[in-house]
Amino acid sequence: MPLNLSQYLHLRSVPSFRTILAVSVLLRVGLILYSEWHDAHSVVKYTDIDYRVFSDAARFVLHPTEGNVAQGPLGKRLGLGDPYTRATYRYTPLLALLLTPNEWLHPSFGKYLFAACDILAGVLMHTLLTSAILPHADAHSASPARDTDKHYARPSTPPSASPAASPTRREQLAMLLAATHLLNPLVFTISTRGSSESVLALFVLLTLHAAVRARWAAAAALLGLATHWKIYPFVYGVACLGVIGGERGVAQGWRGLVGQLVNWRTVWFAVVSAGTFVLLGAGMYAIWGYPFLYESYLYHVHRLDHRHNFSPYFYAIYLAYPTHYVPSSEPSVWQRVLASPLASFGPQMALALGAGVLFGRRRRDLVFAWFVQTFVFVIFNKVCTSQYFLWYTLFLPLLIPQLSMTPRRALQLAGVWVGTQALWLSEAYKLEFLGQPVFFGLWVRGLIYLAGHAWVLAGIMESYEP
Template identity: 65%
Template sequence: MVATSTVDIRKLIAFVPSFNAILLVSSLLRVALILYSEWHDAHSVVKYTDVDYRVFSDAARFLLVPSEANLAQGPLGRWLGLGNPYTRATYRYTPLLAVLLTPNEWLHPSFGKYLFAGCDILAGIIIYKLLETTILPRLLDGPRNLSFKGEVFSKADTGTREEEQTVASQRVQRQATVLAAVHLLNPMVFTISTRGSSEAVLLLFVLTTLYCALNGQWDAAAVILGLSTHWKIYPFVYGIACLGALGGETMDGEGWRGYLKTTINQRTIRFTLLSAAVFTALGAGMYMLWGYPFLYESYLYHLHRVDHRHNFSPYFYPIYLTYPHSPVAPTLHNLPLWRRLILSPLASFVPQMVLSLGAGLLFGRRKEDLTFAWFVQTAVFVVFNKVCTSQYFLWYLLFVPLLCPRLSIPPRRVALCLLVWIGTQALWLSEAYKLEFLGENVFPGLWARSLVYVIGNCWVLAEIMSCYTK
């Protein structure tokens, strides 16, 4: 029976394409979509290219073409005669992104799209390597052999040890290929990057940080985490889980004293200082070059951001009602202080930070659980963020291929989770269409559907958490 099972496994493996084949298909797909985007944008009023890509491109042009009205505000930047990317309204990113996209001006307008698509591909390669060399082999060596026990490594197997190892290696590679394809061939992933969204760059930084952490390269992880946080502020929440996992490698004592020693020790302090130093050095360098506009647009703006445009977050409606130009805003400003605090955009940070940082403290106690901890942290950060659009979903979808081997979840429950996750978005989009394209006043109904979105996503997250196996 076991020998027959082994033969069947080999036959099954033969039907799974190689990772190189998946890589080639996903690369050609992205190139084709970028070429199509150029044709589509030239022949259609509704553009394929994301409006943010035009913002990035304009910022790169302002950077390359300084003028009296467009000079960097930092002392060093003025001395060097650099342009100011923040001359472009709504550019609220690190200047490094504009620097990366300067070839849009002197090489090709779609250079940035190819760059973002390339980051997608590199992320897929890292996912594959993590699965092949770190995550799946650890499952084989663990007490619960989730996928292989009793099939390949059974003592009753009549095959030779070399054959067993060969079949096992092939299974690991093919399973890693299938899971990496979840990222590489995900329509949401390749569509967003080929439309010109820069999320792929940040996700590559985050994934590289995780790769270094899971392989015990903590200094490198600290450096790249500092870079990631400079690029966009939210990855700082991963530092909490990293400190717990790093300190957990040197458990010393029990109770609260032992917990304190694992959280605050020489290794965790080194990690914190190194990551903070990279973040501070990058920020100081950008400030010297581009001055206060960098500091405000990249960081301070997001603290008091009042984005009253509708988005998946239910916070959009209170922000809309309290927006300065709203007809009901003067009445709301006469409310008591405690009610104004509740309606303030800053109030959204309380549940978001408590849940996200709390998840890092709770689940980030072992290096092997970092992927799970980061996934939970990111999911709650996105769900409870005061602004939430489809591209933010990529922040936690990035970890799904790495998390799948540790999930013990029946296929029916998987289907139900997908149905709820997609269904809540479709429900919201159907109402948002009436507001955006038909001009109907459906704000209360859209807000109610935003609440359904939050509840549905929280339920899916709870299901995933309950199916996670240590």
């Protein structure tokens, strides 16, 4: 029996979407107010250190001094400060500009802004579910099963008997799925602590919303904006190109695939998207000069983070880090290879872009394609922390209606996803809090995490119904 959430719903058991939104807003406002009290009375702060970095950068922008002046030619005329005067600020200046009200309005303005982006993302999810995803899933569930695998095959069900076919039932399911984002503790905790991930999530969902409706000019511009904010969303462009080129029919063979990816419509999308990215970057460069270019983009290319994290490359980078060999000696060949960005960048890009080419064929497959692209991008990134998981779990509420699996299978996947993280964290605790030299053991558990999460991804891919 396939997993169908609607069959477990009782119409009276799910509150209205307005109620869910109200609870979500009150929850976030309450946590932000609590964070102010907690930070004033505790040594261990609730607010994320990144929020202090953002706030300091905003302060530097508003209050230029002799040693704090925007380096671009336009910036000097505007009399703006340099957000990169704040060490470890490695984001677009737009973030610092958005948080300037922290200085003249309220120190927690940015937290309220990030929380609002969380809420808007939930509203967008609800809209996508009710207008596009659930209607298609209902139509598919009502059609005769064509899958020969009895483990995943759907039963042949007439439309009138489909438990999700009722508009009321569909609305209930959309509210429940949107609530998994709005009431997700990881989501609302991160935004109320002052992380800016919710802004990027909103940009990504806006891009998806436009793409699903074939508003390709808007989707291209929004993709350029999202990529300017943080570079990884550019991989979604490959799936969009495949969908745009395939709107007149799915290509067959290599020549057909090339023709699908390269034609005047896909070229126009690429020009608009890249043009938006370049124009934003040129504007930032004109104001803040080379520091913007280096801190926002170039730094991340050759960044070597030897601190422990989930990445399978962490231990190799740790061993190859300059502090682990005599500075006066020449690094060995293997140290040069491990220190090269291509060691992690090559496999990561091959998988992320390849998934976009393989699965980006139709608009209704975009959620699945983007989910797979993001998942492989995260688990094969040279730096991976728990916060990065939000990049792909963002798509789960939209993807669940398109998955067919037994409840037991769903629990297995969830158990492995959580269990491999818990296994890694138990060893990381020894390193972080007890100071034990367990780097190798932590790396081994990182490899187990990688294999486990890859198995989870394979299970989700297997259960997807295109």
